[in-house]
Structures are given as structure tokens and as C-alpha cells.
Amino acid sequence: MLINDQDTLKEYLGGIQKVMDFATWKPFVRSSEQKYIIPAIGWDQYRQLVALDNPNQYQTEFLDLIKAALAWFTYVEAFPHLTVGVGDAGISVQTPTNSQAMAKWQYVALTKESASKADENLEGAIQYLETFANEFPAWKNSTAYSVNRGRLISSATEATRAFPAIRYSRRLFLCLRDYFQIAEKEFVRPILGPLYEELIEKLKDGFGFSLTIHEAEVLDLSRKAIAQYGFAQAVPYLNMNVDFRLVSETDGILNEDALGITRLNAISQKAMGEAQEKAAELKRYLNENASADQLASYYSSSLYMPPAGRFIKRPKNDPKNPYFVL
The missing domain is CATH 1.10.3230 (Hypothetical protein yqbg)
Known part of the structure; x- marks a missing residue:
């Protein structure tokens, strides 16, 4: 020992x-x-x-x-x-x-x-x-x-930076780790496409030191989406302290109660809503910043969608018309 x-x-x-x-x-x-x-x-x-x-x-x-x-x-x-x-x-x-x-x-x-x-x-x-x-x-x-x-969220420290409620708790991270992995595979990986494997390999080999500025931002947004989605999936089965129990303390006496269905549903819905917001933000960031030089694997994939505003062709104003187009 x-x-x-x-x-x-x-x-x-x-x-x-x-x-x-x-x-x-x-x-x-x-x-x-x-x-x-x-x-x-x-x-x-x-x-x-x-x-x-x-x-x-x-x-x-x-x-x-x-x-x-x-x-x-x-x-x-x-x-x-x-x-x-x-x-x-x-x-x-x-x-x-x-x-x-x-x-x-x-x-x-x-x-x-x-x-x-x-x-x-x-x-x-x-x-x-x-x-x-x-x-x-x-x-x-x-x-x-x-x-x-081999995961985008690999420790309690990374999980806490994405979702502060983890509070750097190793035990809580272990309780949620499987949910984070499900969220990574089912929720975020389809968004990243081929860029996902590139991020994983860089994290395995260099702990992120070799990430570009854009890749680091993509990783940060991905972790926030994973943490919220994983938490939304986990909360119906967990409680609210380090073991996700509702806790109240009176004169040093700790009282624990099961999480009520109303509060549980509200927490789960809030987490899922924030996860979807982060996923949308991640997609938007990828499409706005991907190019042949940056995030190239995503740029060359079928997932890439150029921002619509870039390619709007404004009609010419005809002086004969009694109106003009902005």
C-alpha cells in the first residue's frame, strides 16, 4: 500500500x-x-x-x-x-x-x-x-x-470551468463522467464533424498546448455544451449536494431531502436550454471562422454553412424608380 x-x-x-x-x-x-x-x-x-x-x-x-x-x-x-x-x-x-x-x-x-x-x-x-x-x-x-x-472533458477542473456547479469535486465528476461522454458523442460530435477527431488527438498528445486560437475557442464552447447537456441528462437520477441532494443545514445538523419533481424538471429544462444555446453558439462560431487556413477540416466538410450575410447581393438602385433599396 x-x-x-x-x-x-x-x-x-x-x-x-x-x-x-x-x-x-x-x-x-x-x-x-x-x-x-x-x-x-x-x-x-x-x-x-x-x-x-x-x-x-x-x-x-x-x-x-x-x-x-x-x-x-x-x-x-x-x-x-x-x-x-x-x-x-x-x-x-x-x-x-x-x-x-x-x-x-x-x-x-x-x-x-x-x-x-x-x-x-x-x-x-x-x-x-x-x-x-x-x-x-x-x-x-x-x-x-x-x-x-480521450474525452473533451477529462477532469473535475475542466468540468468546473465549463459548469461551475461541479466545484472541483472529483467524486461528483466521476458521477457525471458517463453522462458527459454521452453528451460528447450524441450532442457535440455531430456538430464538429471531422474537427472532433483532430481535437481529441491534440488533447491526447499535447494537452491542448498545440491548439490554435480558434480551436481553443471551439473546445471551450464544446465543453460548455457538453457539461450542460450531460447535466440535463443526469439530474433526474441524481440529487443536489456532492451527490446532488437538496441540503439544508440548521445549527450544524444536515438535513437531506429528495429533489422534488417540480424543481427537478425546472433544473433539467434550464440545463437543456443552455446546452442548446451553447450548441447554437458553437455552430455559429464554426461557420463564421472556418476557412481553408483555420478549422480547415470543418471548412471542407458538408457541415460547413457559409454565413448568409456574406453573399447577399444588393440590387442596383434605378434612378427611374420613385424608391431606393437600402
């Missing part, structure tokens, strides 16, 4: 003051790796990190980031179980000498804050991998890389 002792875990979780046997935490470390870390970085990269004896600068920096994420996910996984005692006599709330059971508002606040820290650290680690991809060939050649980088 990436974390194998209590001292390493404490290094990233400053809130652990008491002595606790690492055997208590080990199952939660393992489950957190399986649930959150390995799906994000891939098995090949994970095995390489575990086997490292003398990491280089990039590996050392990444290990620090990924261990921080793992520690907080471990805390989130372990937290509900650490508040009770389990034995042959059954399950009970632990109340050691000179202590008392945690209040509900404290439990809710601590769980929420820990989950947020876990998300932020994992997203930071993924961004580091993408920034220095060439230093991590095991990840760049993995399925985890191709699953994400």
Missing part, C-alpha cells in the same frame, strides 16, 4: 492526537486505494509507486500529493466505524473515561470537511500527473489515462 504505518498517516491527518494501532486503519487504507486512488491513476502507475525505493523529484512530489488524498479518503471511510465499538457483546457507542459521544453537528461537519479535503487533494494529484505526463510513462500508457484524455 502507499501508506503502511501510523506515522505516515498522522503526517497527513493532523487531527489524530491519540495513539491508535495501524491495524485498525489498514483495512480502510486498502479500501480507499481500491475505491478512489487506483481508478484515478491506473494499476500500472499504482504498482510502480508502491515498488519505488529511490523516487526522483517528480515521483517524490506526486507521492506527497497522492498520499495526502489517500489519507483523507481513509479518514472518510473509517470515520463512521471509529465512532462505535464492536465486540461479541454487540455494537455500542464508545464513551471512554473523561469523554462523551460526539454531537451530530460535529459528526456532520467533520465528515463533510474531510470529504472535501480528500476531493481537493486527489484532484490536485491528477492535475500534477497531467502537467508532467511525460515523467510518468506508466500512467500515460495506462487505461486510466486514455479513458480521461
Whole structure:
């Protein structure tokens, strides 16, 4: 595992003051790796990190980031179980000498804050991998890389820039990723035509650094359309906090209710309307800016439609007529 002792875990979780046997935490470390870390970085990269004896600068920096994420996910996984005692006599709330059971508002606040820290650290680690991809060939050649980088929206950061409600949440992005991929294939790809494959290849190879100004604008509009369309498709099946639940908080007590049908329909319709607006804006931008030199693959495709205003031929005014044409 990436974390194998209590001292390493404490290094990233400053809130652990008491002595606790690492055997208590080990199952939660393992489950957190399986649930959150390995799906994000891939098995090949994970095995390489575990086997490292003398990491280089990039590996050392990444290990620090990924261990921080793992520690907080471990805390989130372990937290509900650490508040009770389990034995042959059954399950009970632990109340050691000179202590008392945690209040509900404290439990809710601590769980929420820990989950947020876990998300932020994992997203930071993924961004580091993408920034220095060439230093991590095991990840760049993995399925985890191709699953994400083969898409127009490949991370929680990109999703948030297109749709701020994602709030850089890695968990929320994973909930919506399949909907984004459906939106990309069914909604945006038919608009882009052959330009779609060109954008994907550039994103895979250079993370967008080689995009022209027009291609970058097309990518930005495409992501906004994908995010809104994907969200419109997803919202009937999700809730409204990080798991899309309607949440209200009173004196630190978190109350969650299912999303009502009226609100759900209004949100879905609004998202679909904005998606269609972005799609129309994308089409308009392509047709107005495509040429033999810019966005050439779209310009030469059957999808290209020259703006009507460019080719309007005004009739000549005849001085014999009692009127003139503007």
C-alpha cells in the first residue's frame, strides 16, 4: 500500500492526537486505494509507486500529493466505524473515561470537511500527473489515462470551468463522467464533424498546448455544451449536494431531502436550454471562422454553412424608380 504505518498517516491527518494501532486503519487504507486512488491513476502507475525505493523529484512530489488524498479518503471511510465499538457483546457507542459521544453537528461537519479535503487533494494529484505526463510513462500508457484524455472533458477542473456547479469535486465528476461522454458523442460530435477527431488527438498528445486560437475557442464552447447537456441528462437520477441532494443545514445538523419533481424538471429544462444555446453558439462560431487556413477540416466538410450575410447581393438602385433599396 502507499501508506503502511501510523506515522505516515498522522503526517497527513493532523487531527489524530491519540495513539491508535495501524491495524485498525489498514483495512480502510486498502479500501480507499481500491475505491478512489487506483481508478484515478491506473494499476500500472499504482504498482510502480508502491515498488519505488529511490523516487526522483517528480515521483517524490506526486507521492506527497497522492498520499495526502489517500489519507483523507481513509479518514472518510473509517470515520463512521471509529465512532462505535464492536465486540461479541454487540455494537455500542464508545464513551471512554473523561469523554462523551460526539454531537451530530460535529459528526456532520467533520465528515463533510474531510470529504472535501480528500476531493481537493486527489484532484490536485491528477492535475500534477497531467502537467508532467511525460515523467510518468506508466500512467500515460495506462487505461486510466486514455479513458480521461480521450474525452473533451477529462477532469473535475475542466468540468468546473465549463459548469461551475461541479466545484472541483472529483467524486461528483466521476458521477457525471458517463453522462458527459454521452453528451460528447450524441450532442457535440455531430456538430464538429471531422474537427472532433483532430481535437481529441491534440488533447491526447499535447494537452491542448498545440491548439490554435480558434480551436481553443471551439473546445471551450464544446465543453460548455457538453457539461450542460450531460447535466440535463443526469439530474433526474441524481440529487443536489456532492451527490446532488437538496441540503439544508440548521445549527450544524444536515438535513437531506429528495429533489422534488417540480424543481427537478425546472433544473433539467434550464440545463437543456443552455446546452442548446451553447450548441447554437458553437455552430455559429464554426461557420463564421472556418476557412481553408483555420478549422480547415470543418471548412471542407458538408457541415460547413457559409454565413448568409456574406453573399447577399444588393440590387442596383434605378434612378427611374420613385424608391431606393437600402
